[in-house]
Amino acid sequence: MNQQDIKNLEKELWDAADELRGNSKLTAAEYKDPLLGLVLLRFAQNRYEDAKVQVEENLPVNPRTGQKREATKDDFAAAGAVMLPDKAKYDYLADLPESEDIAEAINNAMKLIEAEYPDLAGILPKSYQEFDEKLLRDLVRVFNKDAVRNARGDVFGRIYEFFLMKFSMQGAGAQEGGEFFTPPSLVNLIVNFIQPNHGIIHDPACGSGGMFVQTAHFIEDHSNNKSINEAITVYGTELKSNNAKLAKMNLAIHGIEGKIIEGNSFYTNPHNLTGRCDFVMANPPFNVDKVDAKNKFLAEDDRLPFGAPLTGKGTISNGNYLFMQYFYSYLNQTGRAGFVMASSATDAGNAEKLIRQKLIETGHVECIVSIGNNFFYTRSLPCHLWFFNKGKTAENKDRILMIDARNTYRKVTSTINDFSEDQLKGLTALINAFRGDDLGVNADNKWFNEHFPEGTYQDVEGLCKVVDMDEIIEQDYSLTPGRYVGVSIEIDMDFDFKGRMVEIHTELAALNEEATQLMNQIQSVKL
DSSP states (O other): OOHHHHHHHHHHHHHHHHHHHHTSSOOHHHHHHHHHHHHHHHHHHHHHHHHHHHHHHHOOBOTTTOOBOOOOHHHHHHTTOOOOOGGGSHHHHHTOOTTSOHHHHHHHHHHHHHHHOGGGTTTSOOOGGGSOHHHHHHHHHHTTSHHHHTOOTTHHHHHHHHHHHHHHHTTOSOOSTTOOOOOHHHHHHHHHHHOOOSEEEEETTOTTSHHHHHHHHHHHHHSSSOOHHHHEEEEEEESSHHHHHHHHHHHHHHTOOEEEEEOOTTTOOTTOOTTTEEEEEEOOOTTOOOOOTTOHHHHTOTTOTTOOOBOTTSOBSOSHHHHHHHHHHHEEEEEEEEEEEOGGGGGOOHHHHHHHHHHHHTTOEEEEEEEOTTOSSSOOOOEEEEEEETTOOGGGTTEEEEEEOTTOOEEOSSSOEEOOHHHHHHHHHHHHHHHTOOOOOOTTOHHHHHHOTTSSOOOBTTTEEEEEHHHHHHTTTOOOTHHHHOOOOOOOTTSOHHHHHHHHHHHHHHHHHHHHHHHHHHHHHHO
16 A cells, blocks of 8 residues: 555545544544544554464474464564454454444453553543444444555554544644644654664653654664664653543554653653653643742752753743753763754743753754744644754764754645655755765755755755854854844745734734733722
8 A cells, every 4th residue: 555545545534434423413522532442443453463474373383282372462462463352353343233232342342452451451442332323333334444454554553643633633632731733744853853763762741652653653664674662662751641541542553662651741750761861852832831840859850950940939930941951851871852842942031041051052952943834733833843962973062053944844735834755855864964974865855955956064044054152152042043044035925924914913902902901900909
């Protein structure tokens, strides 16, 4: 099945499932987890059937009886699959007679799998009794088509990620408090830049586990026949209970062994990974403003080598520079980190500026990338990608690569942008050129060749510049790429200027209304 076939199948399955939901009384949030649970069951059986052949071939023969022993869970785990009880197999559910309760059968299938695999205990959805029986049977049929039954490789992983993205666009994901589903383009760019191909991988704000999944894809594409679980060990921490469950399901979908713990990274360090990680990647919630500065754990936290970003009143204005220090402190002596951060962080002042200065002076800040609007599915805000590298070459020790990628994007819809495959490869080649590595990009990479016709790194006005400490000090320790790379004037003829002006006026009206309310409150207090 080629990439276009997979895309067509993703759309076909989503359209069918979404139409069924649209004709029901269920909200997207109520529908999401049970639907993803069915995807898991279908995928689990496909992997089980593939692994069964391999497992049976490799079973040892008892020399006394001449018979092969029975297969075990460990045999299937080694083959990247779960050993399914008969009544947890998708075929059993799809063939269930109309006279039997389909909801009860699916709930029981989930319980059987959890009983066999303690790491999934309490994770799988078991609320199928809330579904109309016809809706549920129709849904089971959606994922029992021939194209789905015969799908192999990571097709189901792709489908699962696609469904997560679509639910996020419907507002069924965690989108409050600065949290956003990380779009695949940004995850891909982070993974391509830090190249997580071995060792301990950590995401302290792991959401549904997308960083780990893309890491697995990277290993499959770049490793020398080494399995994912031989190459890496993954650890995640996630505040929201539902997201932690999704992450565990996501790892199971992709056959990735890992430890996901539900917890608050501000007040816990559950995996005790300080100084141990080869790679750290994350999309933390932006500008979290209720971190308790007096929390005892925070006061003694060894993950804050540059101190807490306290205001003059002894509070923490937001958690951005806490997260950044965590990411830095988790790294071992050659570790790399890549993460998404609010755009305001590159120029934040006061205590945050002092921490940023200390981070810069370590020589371990490697690259900052400006990302334009409309990459997130439910917000139009811009952001920055930050990259730390404790294994930088001596030549690059006191240099930082600034990339302004705000004019580098592909327009998907009027409200969504992403990176094309060519742009992703070109940007990856750009940082590899800065490092002096093999570019790892084909000669037909149009984006890279247009910007770097000599095939080697050079500063390009409006796109990229390598800056040294003197320039950074001159800019008062700002890490905003636009301050350094200059401006390349490009007019986007497809941009909806009129629509954007309407958005800006709406936002301004809301801000004016908020200002009026605040003024009234202040005046009432004075009175």
